[in-house]
Amino acid sequence: MKYVDEYRDPARMKRLLAQLHTEATTDSYRLMEFCGGHTHALYRYGLVSALPDCITMVHGPGCPVCVLPAARIDAAVELAKKDGVIFCSYGDMLRVPGSGQSLLGVRAAGADVRVVYSPLDAVKTALDNLNFQVVFFAVGFETTMPATALAVKEAQRLKLKNFFVFCNHVLTPPAIRGIFASDESSDEPVNVHGIVGPGHVSAVIGSDAYGLVVNEFNTPLVISGFEPVDLLESILMLVRQINEGRVEVENQYRRVVAQAGNAKAIALLDDVFVLRGEFEWRGLGMMPRSASALANRYAQFDAEKFFEVIVGQGKEHPACVCPDVLRGKIQPEQCKVFGKACTPETPLGACMVSSEGACAAAFQYG
Amino acid sequence: MGRSLNLKHGVVELAHGSGGRASALLTKELFLPALANAELCKADDGAVFAVEAGRLVVSTDSHVISPLFFPGGDIGSLSVFGSVNDVAVMGAKPQHLTAGFILEEGYPLADLKRIAESMGQAAKACGVSVIAADTKVVKRGEADDVFITTTCIGLMPEGLNLDASNIQSGDQVLISGSMGEHGAAVLASREDLGLHAAIESDSQPVHGLVNALLNSGAKIHFMRDPTRGGVATVLNEVVNMAGKGIKMDEQVLPVREPVRAVSELLGLDPLYFACEGRVVVICAAADAEQTLKVMQAHPAGLGSVNIGEVVDGLPHLTVRNSWGGERIVNMLAGDQLPRIC
Numbered sequence: 213m214k215y216v217d218e219y220r221d222p223a224r225m226k227r228l229l230a231q232l233h234t235e236a237t238t239d240s241y242r243l244m245e246f247c248g249g250h251t252h253a254l255y256r257y258g259l260v261s262a263l264p265d266c267i268t269m270v271h272g273p274g275c276p277v278c279v280l281p282a283a284r285i286d287a288a289v290e291l292a293k294k295d296g297v298i299f300c301s302y303g304d305m306l307r308v309p310g311s312g313q314s315l316l317g318v319r320a321a322g323a324d325v326r327v328v329y330s331p332l333d334a335v336k337t338a339l340d341n342l343n344f345q346v347v348f349f350a351v352g353f354e355t356t357m358p359a360t361a362l363a364v365k366e367a368q369r370l371k372l373k374n375f376f377v378f379c380n381h382v383l384t385p386p387a388i389r390g391i392f393a394s395d396e397s398s399d400e401p402v403n404v405h406g407i408v409g410p411g412h413v414s415a416v417i418g419s420d421a422y423g424l425v426v427n428e429f430n431t432p433l434v435i436s437g438f439e440p441v442d443l444l445e446s447i448l449m450l451v452r453q454i455n456e457g458r459v460e461v462e463n464q465y466r467r468v469v470a471q472a473g474n475a476k477a478i479a480l481l482d483d484v485f486v487l488r489g490e491f492e493w494r495g496l497g498m499m500p501r502s503a504s505a506l507a508n509r510y511a512q513f514d515a516e517k518f519f520e521v522i523v524g525q526g527k528e529h530p531a532c533v534c535p536d537v538l539r540g541k542i543q544p545e546q547c548k549v550f551g552k553a554c555t556p557e558t559p560l561g562a563c564m565v566s567s568e569g570a571c572a573a574a575f576q577y578g
Numbered sequence: 579m580g581r582s583l584n585l586k587h588g589v590v591e592l593a594h595g596s597g598g599r600a601s602a603l604l605t606k607e608l609f610l611p612a613l614a615n616a617e618l619c620k621a622d623d624g625a626v627f628a629v630e631a632g633r634l635v636v637s638t639d640s641h642v643i644s645p646l647f648f649p650g651g652d653i654g655s656l657s658v659f660g661s662v663n664d665v666a667v668m669g670a671k672p673q674h675l676t677a678g679f680i681l682e683e684g685y686p687l688a689d690l691k692r693i694a695e696s697m698g699q700a701a702k703a704c705g706v707s708v709i710a711a712d713t714k715v716v717k718r719g720e721a722d723d724v725f726i727t728t729t730c731i732g733l734m735p736e737g738l739n740l741d742a743s744n745i746q747s748g749d750q751v752l753i754s755g756s757m758g759e760h761g762a763a764v765l766a767s768r769e770d771l772g773l774h775a776a777i778e779s780d781s782q783p784v785h786g787l788v789n790a791l792l793n794s795g796a797k798i799h800f801m802r803d804p805t806r807g808g809v810a811t812v813l814n815e816v817v818n819m820a821g822k823g824i825k826m827d828e829q830v831l832p833v834r835e836p837v838r839a840v841s842e843l844l845g846l847d848p849l850y851f852a853c854e855g856r857v858v859v860i861c862a863a864a865d866a867e868q869t870l871k872v873m874q875a876h877p878a879g880l881g882s883v884n885i886g887e888v889v890d891g892l893p894h895l896t897v898r899n900s901w902g903g904e905r906i907v908n909m910l911a912g913d914q915l916p917r918i919c
Contacts (some may be wrong), residue, residue, distance in 0.1 A: 213839065213843070216842060222900035222901040225901035256905060551769070555911070556911030557911045567845070577905045577906055577908075578906065
């Protein structure tokens with residue numbers, strides 16, 4: 213299959229692994245893959261065990277399911293429970309525990325919760341069910357934002373009065389800043405030497421978007437694709453930057469990511485979304501200017517305004533240390549409840565729910 | 579209620595499940611012509627059949643697939659193959675079938691007729707007869723079009739033992755064809771993914787293939803059909819029952835290109851996609867080559883390959899990829915795809 217096979221080519225893999233074993237000569241390289249998709253791929257292709265021992269992959273917070281705090285899941289559950297509401301969500305979100313119920317729980321209790329693959333499916337659902345109020349649960353980083361934006365524009369074109377977006381989109385560069393800043397404010401030193409940067413997010417926002425963060429925290433970043441060859445190549449590029457004392461944004465995923473990003477998509481985001489003052493992240497706490505809301509000119513589609521959603525104080529499970537996992541402070545296996553009380557069947561924390569969550573990946577392929 | 583069914587434009591009505599005249603009409607004009615055999619036509623409360631001395635195998639399976647008609651099959655043939663295959667992989671020869679129908683009020687009779695005829699043809703292909711059946715109708719909204727439960731009864735050959743306790747380290751794991759076509763076909767047709775490559779379900783009976791295997795004298799240790807949860811789930815069940823591991827080589831796993839495309843597109847693993855016409859066979863290493871030849875010589879096993887080996891150690895299913903990396907393939911926590919059979 214084109215665009216897949218060449219990036220899983222065993223000869224290239226072996227060559228890259230050999231190069232890594234030769235060139236990774238320092239005692240310890242702690243590299244954070246920001247993106248949950250990378251975490252999943254590292255496990256899925258058995259790369260974690262194939263890397264030289266001196267390279268430790270630290271799993272970052274780049275899983276949109278995992279970073280959404282319980283309070284916002286609770287708000288989604290309340291929306292889904294309302295009479296006359298059809299609640300549309302990506303499948304991943306259904307099992308995520310809030311303070312009490314999950315979306316799957318309220319569906320079993322009678323709420324109309326539907327899985328969609330695209331926000332445009334939710335628009336179609338609204339068109340087909342004019343007597344119902346259709347709410348799309350918009351989650352994700354910059355990757356999924358253009359699709360939400362298109363859905364809002366389409367709903368406007370169709371003059372729909374029954375389509376709403378519960379917007380929970382979060383932004384990547386502030387999250388990277390959050391990881392390092394939170395470590396700086398504590399006594400522990402920043403303990404990540406390089407970042408494997410997100411691929412699909414960068415396809416939208418471009419590689420230039422990371423310049424500031426990289427300089428501010430003096431940590432190299434390589435934007436990576438998601439196939440095994442991509443990841444090994446990116447890790448090798450980071451090892452070389454660290455060895456040579458360089459701190460740069462490099463782009464391994466050039467077949468997809470342009471330096472300035474996707475101009476059309478960025479224009480669309482600028483039109484449909486505005487920055488929120490602050491937003492709560494699971495694990496990273498309240499972070500300024502780290503999330504988006506619908507712009508005022510699209511207020512009629514904003515579920516938070518229409519349904520007067522109140523996002524309260526969520527309760528996480530007391531034994532769950534997802535916050536430390538999301539910040540890369542501990543590995544999933546170091547959590548006391550990992551694989552015991554907390555499994556994919558009965559997740560206590562969000563990292564165990566999504567297949568991109570660090571704990572779920574570690575459990576599935578462990 | 580007219581004197582005969584309107585098989586062109588009519589729909590299922592609550593009266594069709596009442597046990598009264600309407601029910602009789604539905605049986606007489608729709609089900610009996612499709613499924614006809616002497617025993618069913620007697621319309622007694624139960625079917626009587628003779629048994630040979632020995633052991634019987636019975637297996638039951640409910641079918642709630644959506645959509646009812648999919649590329650390569652429909653709920654009618656699927657409901658026959660489902661139970662027949664379960665009995666066949668136990669090593670038994672399928673003999674009789676019973677069927678229970680739950681119909682939703684308003685379902686078109688023309689489509690129901692197609693389903694019944696498909697069942698009839700499938701049963702004929704499997705050499706079984708539907709000797710007892712039942713129909714209930716529920717109100718609109720209380721079911722989703724048509725649900726079918728079938729039960730198959732088969733004869734177990736004298737002395738045959740295909741228990742998981744037969745499985746030894748060194749045994750080879752064979753599969754009778756490419757993986758995941760049923761799951762991928764249902765998913766692609768349900769979600770309207772707009773794929774150009776048509777994927778057809780592999781839905782087919784495997785009793786003939788099993789029969790050929792048993793007649794060939796191949797020393798088979800264990801057999802299963804990898805339906806819900808696919809090959810990964812069946813082999814996880816095997817490692818747990820046998821208390822041994824299984825190692826597979828990713829490069830030899832038979833997955834057709836369109837199925838790979840669907841799984842790459844949606845981020846799903848074809849190892850977990852359901853098959854509805856495949857058999858996983860476990861046999862001693864010394865017999866593997868011969869067994870594979872027998873499988874490949876049968877029309878239902880043309881694409882048979884050796885996919886792995888039973889090994890000592892922890893009861894894990896592991897896959898080795900092309901550059902030597904290994905990963906554990908676990909049971910899925912939930913359904914990768916609901917309502918596929």
